[in-house]
Amino acid sequence: MDPVAQKGSGIGFIDILQEGLCEHLADLAQQCIAGFSDDRPVSASLVRSRLTNALTGAPPVLAVARVDRGITGWCAVRRPEPGEARARLWGPVVAPGARRTGLATRLLDAVVGATPWPLMTTDVPADRHGAADFFARSGWTELDTVTVLHGTPTQGSTEATTADTAPELEA
DSSP states (O other): GGGGGOOOEEEEEEOOHHHHHHHHHHHHHHHHHSSSTOOOOOHHHHHHHSSSOOTTTOOOOOEEEETTTTTEEEEEEEOOOOTTTTTTEEEEEGGGGGSSSHHHHHHHHHHHOOOOOEEOOOEEEEEHHHHHHHHTTTTTOOOOOOOOOOSOOTTTOOOOOOOOTTTTTTO
């Protein structure tokens, strides 16, 4: 279904993850994480790998919001892998200029309503207070607080802990 053709909310579902679409989704995701602790390169191939079922290749349940021909937001559910009980929610991702309009709630409601599986969300970094508040207002339960760190520890640093220096960690 072409989301541009859908009347009213401007939100539609897309059944196929085409390369050009993955580029648009990646660009918007990169805009949304800029300056936060989880700021790292988001590519079309990363989006495709996170949204597509790894074992079956099944596409996600993907809701996209458009204004004219531009994507202003998206939310997706990666189908559960064989043997898994839960599907994984990705997003909602909303363009900075379209925030506080209810779009994230409409995207989340759209994918949750179209998904027959129990859901879990991706990790929400501790510095994303707005995201944590959004999910709490939407009825989600916080299981743990997560801080996402990136970087490379200095060689020989006594403050850096790795799997090699922490024998009590299990694989």
